[in-house]
Amino acid sequence: MDTLAEIAKYPGSVxxxxxxxxxxxxxESAEQIVKTSPNSASRTHMVENCAHTFNAFTEDTATMDGMIAVTGEYFLKHLG
Structure with a gap:
């Protein structure tokens, strides 16, 4: 499946x-996803000091808490 082609078809924000x-x-993958999105509300959020699993397998709960907050705020603004 061509993920970028599928995102280009999706009218909602990403x-x-x-x-x-x-x-x-x-x-740069995240930036490419946002560039491909046809929705001007699409955004990239880069998480400092995090790898692919966002430190989920460590005791760094602050990172996950911050990501949950950013995602929740985005959903409320764009999907609420």
Whole structure:
């Protein structure tokens, strides 16, 4: 499946959250997703000091809490 082609068909806004230290997918992937989106409300949110799993397997709960807050705020603004 061509993910970018599918995103280009989706009319809703997209929040692409990506860890800056991700070695699985380059951070530019999130930027490309947002550029492909036809919705001007689409945004990229880069998470500092996080890898692909956003530190989920560590005791760094502050990072996950922050990501949940950013995602919730985005949903309320664009989907509420």
């Amino acid at each position: 929040l692409a959250v990506h860890g800056v230290d991700d070695s699985t997918l380059p951070p």
